[in-house]
Amino acid sequence: MGDPMTLLEPTDSAPVPHEADPAPSPNGLTDPEFELVMLHVDGELSDDSVRAAAAVALLEQSAVARAVAADWVSAKVALREAVLDPAHEVDLSRVRGRVMTKLPADVRSAAVDPQPAAGFGAWLRSLGLGKVTLAVGAAVAVAAWLVATAAGPGTGPGGAAPPAVAEVPGEAPAVIIEEIEIEGGSVVVDPGKGPGTSTIIWHFEAQGAG
Amino acid sequence: MKCDTFLVGAAALLATLAVGWAPMAVWAQTAPQRAVLAVRVIGASKAPAARVDPRLRDIERELKAFQSDFNEFTLVREQQLSLDVGMRGVVKLTDGADFVVTFLGLTPGPAARARCKVETPRNVQTLTMAIGGRTLDILPAGDRATIVSTSYER
Known part of the structure; x- marks a missing residue:
C-alpha cells in the first residue's frame, strides 16, 4: 500500500467514467465516487488499474473529492496515532484482566440486556469495536468459553438433578x-441474548502466535 | 415483681442464645468448605450427520452454539471432583493434557458461590459459580475440538 498522500497527487489519467447519474450523497459525491475515493486512499485499487485511474482522475477534477480524500487521510492518521500506535506498544505477551469489569457501565448494561435482534456483529459495533472485529476476523480462534447463564432442564452429570435457577438470588448470573x-x-465477549441463553467469550490468538 | 421475673428470664434466654451462637458462628466460619464439581470431557468434530451423545442431552442446546463448526459431540470422560479449599482436581483431556480445577473457597453471603481457578492448556480463568452454574471450555485443534463442561453441583 502506497502513501495515501502521494496517491492524491493529480496525474495525467483518463477521465472518470460516469455511470447512470446516481444521486450525490451528503458529502457531495455519489456513492460510487465516494467508494472509489475510499478504496483509492486505502490503497485497495492496486490490482485494478482502470478504477485506480478513474480515482486519480476524479481527484484531479473534483475539489470535493480531494476534500473527502483529505478528510479520510486525516481520519486514518488520527486513528493510527490515537489507537493503533499505542496499541502496538502494549505488551500482550501476558494479557491479564477482568473482561466484564473493564467495560464501561453503559456498555455492560447493554451486554447484560442486549436487543433480542442484535447479532454478534451489531453488538460489537455498539461497543465501537467494528475495526477490532475486522482484525479479529483475520485471527485464529483458539478457545472459547461458553457460560451458561441458567441451568438447563434435565439431570446433570452423574444423574444429579441440577437445582432450579431460582436458587440463584436476584439476577446474579450462574x-x-x-x-x-x-x-x-484478544478476548471478545458475546453476551447471551436473553434468559437461559449463553454468553460466549472468545479468545483470539494473534496471527502467527503459537 | 412479675415484670422483674420476665426481664430476668429474658436476659437469661438472651445470654444462653449468645453463648450458644458464638461457637456456632465460629464453626460456620471455620467449617471445612467443599465443592463438588462435575467435569465432562467432550470430543467435537464435523461429521456428515449431526449426532449428540445421549449422555449430553442436558447441554445439547449449549453445544449447538458451535454447530457451524462441529456437529458431532461425544462424551469421552466424566469425572466428579470433590474438592476442599486449595485442592486441585485434574482431568485428562483427549490429547493427554491436563484440565486443572482448584477450589479457592466459597464466597461469603447467603447464597455462597464456589470460587475456582480453572487451568486449560491455553488459559487460566478465575471464576465463581452458583450451584447449577456451568461453563464450557472449547479448545479447537484443527478440524476437531475438545470441549470441557464444568458444573458446580453442590
Missing part, C-alpha cells in the same frame, strides 16, 4: 468470570 489470563491475543 457464572461470573473474574479474570482470564491468556498468552496474548
